[in-house]
Amino acid sequence: MPNKDTPTAASEENLLLCEELIECGRDFHRRGWSLGTSSNYSVVTEREPLTLLMTGSGFDKGRLRPEQFVTVDEKARALKPDGLKPSSEALLHTVLAKHGAGAVLHTHSVAATVLSEHFLKDGGVRLSGYEMLKGLSGISTHESEAWIEIYPNTQEIASLATVISLRLNDAARPLRHGFLMAGHGLYTWGRNIAEARRQVEVLEFLLEVVTQKRLLFGSF
Ligand SMILES: CSCCC(=O)C(=O)COP(=O)(O)O
Numbered sequence: 001m002p003n004k005d006t007p008t009a010a011s012e013e014n015l016l017l018c019e020e021l022i023e024c025g026r027d028f029h030r031r032g033w034s035l036g037t038s039s040n041y042s043v044v045t046e047r048e049p050l051t052l053l054m055t056g057s058g059f060d061k062g063r064l065r066p067e068q069f070v071t072v073d074e075k076a077r078a079l080k081p082d083g084l085k086p087s088s089e090a091l092l093h094t095v096l097a098k099h100g101a102g103a104v105l106h107t108h109s110v111a112a113t114v115l116s117e118h119f120l121k122d123g124g125v126r127l128s129g130y131e132m133l134k135g136l137s138g139i140s141t142h143e144s145e146a147w148i149e150i151y152p153n154t155q156e157i158a159s160l161a162t163v164i165s166l167r168l169n170d171a172a173r174p175l176r177h178g179f180l181m182a183g184h185g186l187y188t189w190g191r192n193i194a195e196a197r198r199q200v201e202v203l204e205f206l207l208e209v210v211t212q213k214r215l216l217f218g219s220f
C-alpha cells in the first residue's frame, strides 16, 4: 500500500485496478515475460473523457507499487501524479483504448522476441489448429487460426500507433487478439484486465508451442 503522504494516481476505487495490474506484473515476471523493466500495462478508468491508469516508465514490473502508476489522457499526457513519466509506449495503449480495449498488456517473452524477429519477413505468425486457440476472444473451435501481425520494432511509437489505428479501423481485415513488434514483444488487450491477461497467457503459450516445434522438428 502507498504511504498516505506518497502521491499516487490511484483514487480508492482505482487502487483495486492498480492491485490487479501489480499482480499481473508479479506473475508475468515470474514466468519470464516481463523481466528487467520490460513491459507496460494499462486499464481504462473513464471513457468520457478517455482516461487510463498506466505503469510509469522504467519500473521493475515484477515489483510494482501503486505510486508507480500514472493516469493519462487520450493523448497519453500524464494527468497525475505530477512528474511521473508514463510508459514510453503509452500511445499504443491509448490507441487501443480508443478502439474499445478496456485493458492493454504488453510482454517481452523470449518466444515473442525470437519468433517476431524470425517471422517479420512474412508479416506475421500463423497460429492454427490448436485447442488453446479457444482461449482467444471470439474463437470457439480448434479448427481456427489466428494471424498475429508483426511490425518492425521502432522508437517512433507515435508512428506505430498511427499504423495500429489504421489496422484497427480496417473493417475488411481488422487487427484482432494482438500484435508483435519484431525482436521486442507482444501487445494484447481485452475488455478488462482479466480478459487481457487470458489473452496474454494463451498467446504466450501458443508462441512457445511454435518455438518448441521449430526446435524439435525444424520448419514444421
Ligand atoms: C528494457 S525494456 C525497454 C522498453 C520497453 O520495451 C518496455 O516495454 C518498457 O518501457 P516502459 O517505458 O513502459 O517502462
Ligand SMILES: [Zn+2]
Pocket: 038, 039, 040, 089, 106, 108, 184, 185
Ligand atoms: Zn516493450
